[in-house]
Amino acid sequence: MEKQSTEEKIKAAARKLFIEKGFAATKTRDIAEEADINIALMNYYFKSKEKLFDAILEEAFxxxxxxxxxxxxxxxxxxxxxxxxxxxxxxxxxxxxxxxxxxxxxxxxxxxxxxxxxxxxxxxxxxxxxxxxxxxxxxxxxxxxxxxxxxxxxxxxxxxxxxxxxxxxxxxxxxxxxxxxxxxxxxxxxxxxxxxxxxx
Incomplete structure (x- = not known):
């Protein structure tokens, strides 16, 4: 449950920033701050911004x-x-x-x-x-x-x-x-x- 909650929190933060700022302008640090976690934890769940982006879009589609x-x-x-x-x-x-x-x-x-x-x-x-x-x-x-x-x-x-x-x-x-x-x-x-x- 904790893992799922953290993943969902990261995806929700990334989704919000990708829509507001676009993929290129959104930094990994921005997503971590929006999700209120540290970058190391974010990288544990999603190895890169690109992998996070792909996961969000695959899910939405x-x-x-x-x-x-x-x-x-x-x-x-x-x-x-x-x-x-x-x-x-x-x-x-x-x-x-x-x-x-x-x-x-x-x-x-x-x-x-x-x-x-x-x-x-x-x-x-x-x-x-x-x-x-x-x-x-x-x-x-x-x-x-x-x-x-x-x-x-x-x-x-x-x-x-x-x-x-x-x-x-x-x-x-x-x-x-x-x-x-x-x-x-x-x-x-x-x-x-x-x-x-x-x-x-």
Whole structure:
């Protein structure tokens, strides 16, 4: 219990500082001070700042793919699915703003592992959303569109503000509360943008 408590205290401190200052600007000493422990104890649990960073991101990312893929696989309308996906994804990212960094790192260092981890091949070849788009286009209910383009647009429109969040927060009159309001506005805008893309 003590070990778990200390590890969690270190991760909570590191998570807070990584979000506030960024990885590069956060020093090991800063994390130790925030967690109210000495550096030697921190190094006992996590050998380096990089290993601590990886542990936090791996933990945060664990439940992302399953929850989002389950939405894509639901038997509901395309519009309902897009709205639910964008809303859920946005809320998850608001709670875990470091995840996009982890995803970019994984894509750069282990693309095959990442693809296998989230089941990307299955989603893009025989997923419910892919088949819906094809079926509705064949019926003439929506415009024909590449499912890959549709998924890329849905994910990137949702994720990109979180990738550039540190830069946005340097702007005058833009703080965390305003950023979250911006994300809430985008939860309404993005489904409309995507549906306008395929509406007849």
């Amino acid at each position: 664990q439940y992302f793919p399953g929850k989002l893929i389950s939405i894509l696989e639901e038997e509901i309308s395309i519009e309902e699915k897009v709205t639910k996906f964008v809303t859920t994804h946005s809320e998850m990212l608001k709670s875990n703003p470091l995840v996009p960094i982890f995803v970019l790192s994984e894509l750069r260092n282990n693309p095959q592992k990442f693809v296998e981890k989230i089941g990307m091949h299955e989603i893009l070849t025989d997923g419910v959303l892919v088949n819906q788009l094809k079926r509705e286009a064949a019926k003439g209910n929506i415009k024909k569109i590449s499912p890959i383009h549709f998924l890329i647009n849905m994910i990137s429109l949702t994720v990109f503000p979180f990738i550039i969040q540190p830069a946005l927060l340097t702007l005058e009159n833009l703080n965390a509360d305003i950023f979250n309001n911006l994300i809430d506005e985008r939860k309404q805008m993005i489904p409309e943008i995507l549906m306008n893309q395929i509406r007849i």
